[in-house]
Amino acid sequence: MNQSNGYHVAVVGATGAVGQQMIQTLVKEKFPIRQLTLLSSARSAGKKVTVDGVEHTVQEAKPESFAGVDIALFSAGGNISKELAPEAVKHGAIVVDNTSAFRMDQDIPLVVPEVNEQDLHQHNGIIANPNCSTIQMVVALEPIRQKFGLKKVIVSTYQAVSGAGAVAIEELQNQTKAIINGETVEPKILPVKGDKNHYQIAFNAIPQIDKFQDNGYTYEEMKMINETKKIMHLPELHVAATCVRLPVAVGHSESVYFEIEEDGISANEIKELLKTAPGVVLQDDPENQLYPMPANCVGSNDVFVGRIRNDLNEGRGFHMWVVSDNLLKGAAWNSVQIAESLIKLGLIKEKK
Template sequence: SGYNVAIVGATGAVGARMIKMVEQTSLPVNSVKLLASSRSAGKQLQFNGQALTVEETVPESFEGIDLSLFSAGGSVSKKFAPEAVKRGAVVVDNTSAFRMDPKIPLVVPEVNPEALKLHHGIVANPNCSTIQMVVALEPVRKAFGLKRVIVSTYQAVGGAGNRALKELHDEAEAYLKGEEMEAHILPVAGDKKHYPIAFNALPQIDVFEEDGYTHEEWKMIHETKKIMCGGDMDSKDIKVTATCVRIPVPVSHSESVYFEVEDPKATVKGIQDALAAAPGVVLQDDPDNQIYPQAHNAEGSKDTFVGRVRPDQETPQAFHMWNVSDNLLKGAAWNSVQIAETMDKMGLLHMQ
């Protein structure tokens, strides 16, 4: 016996990783159902060396499903997550559809697993750039208290999906041949203008809000507060601000994080020790030997790599660090499956 698992968005960039993470999970798995849109119905994908046929997502797809992992866009989650819950499944949703609902837990298992107890069927998986930042900040908060965070991100193209990745490759090829680069998707598929990402850096991820911040920046601010400040997305306990930038890296987000701590006795060594001992974190911090986290090396790993820990030279109790993680794994597929594993251990996941 084991769980009957559905993966919604199985043909996507995150979906492919969800399949891998379910192959590797410590959860007992009885069956796996791969769901996508009607466009991919009939397509075959491998699960544990076995060919599975992708099916169109309809309400009845969730009959008998115990655990459903969603990563097919917010509107698909809004439409089908309640259908899955109605049929007895727990949904771990990787989209932004439910993240800011005060009744729905937003969880990073290393940081706030206890929030899972409050679930009513749906658990939200945070934004990729938020997850790797809070994994690296939580050990600092525990050891020294945390007052303020200023983050600048260097985000991979894979976070925008498979079509955006293809666009990066096509543009790079065109550029190297001396041809015009064509942009149709980035920075945001639905926005008015598109710009090349190859050989470029785009300070726009998601749409602009009225206050001049992008929605990605808004998510990093409010999701961090919801996760680290007991569910309050507007908490004043930790001040957070963000600048989010897309760079032409296929997979793995990097972040430059400035943070101020409460404890005047905090030192670089103390922060490094806290990071080295923290779950999900690998400290790579040896400037003398040019050791620091790199996007290129993080791909395929479930960990968050942290380095370049150093004091601010003018502000007391302030530090900088650099963190890198595979945005499609810890930022999405792995965090979702890790939520399910944590719920199983807490007795919150059931076989029908």
């Protein structure tokens, strides 16, 4: 950090739930940083953030904030990305954008390094980081696709509130406390901050993440469907998703049904494959009640997979349970990992 060589890194949205994890991940992963610039919306500008023992003042993100920046990690909402990511590129920065602003743009790679790192070669300054629930699923599915082919995916998610930001974590905590004490608190954030109605999340399950589209699916569900096809280069893949919010602070879980192309494959063969798959930790020992759980995944960069079993009717069908820290592999770590891949592939040069 602040070494004489390395990169000038900007974090946009530095005070948010994901931004905070981005900063911690840069430090933890010893990302080669020459200079760190912390940016945010006008609302959060002026806040102090201590990074690796050094106090930084968060500045309001403006076009000129990106002068001299090599890599800008954006996680301050789609509107800020739409406005400022092109400005950052104009100033010579490469943008890794964690919002949904550019994900489905044909000219912008949508990257999970374990799956499609090579797509980074096509970048034009902006690389999109996929939706959190998509990332952990494709990390688990890609080794299966490579070896056995992949035809169909039906996923039901069990998502943590931190996906809706730090305010949602706070809402879960305050609401839980109030209910335990026999008090009432009016829900104000979840399921979607900008939507009409807000519902209790403590001791509840809400089958809505993001707003609804006209087809009855939520944007979150359509993100999982469309992003999975794009990342895996499988435009014809059958994908269906139901996304549900739980009273869990951090850690998304997914019940994934999938069908492969090959016949006669056993669950044990899938387990063997995932044992050595990049980014995956297999936790699958029913006899000893070993399976992934959100409470155990917090703070880890890995995607945990368990409960792998053959479908009882469909020979090519399988079920599995996929859990990961949605703020890390689902957001901050995948973004930093993309930056690391850019360096590894020689796609970014440090400006001196």
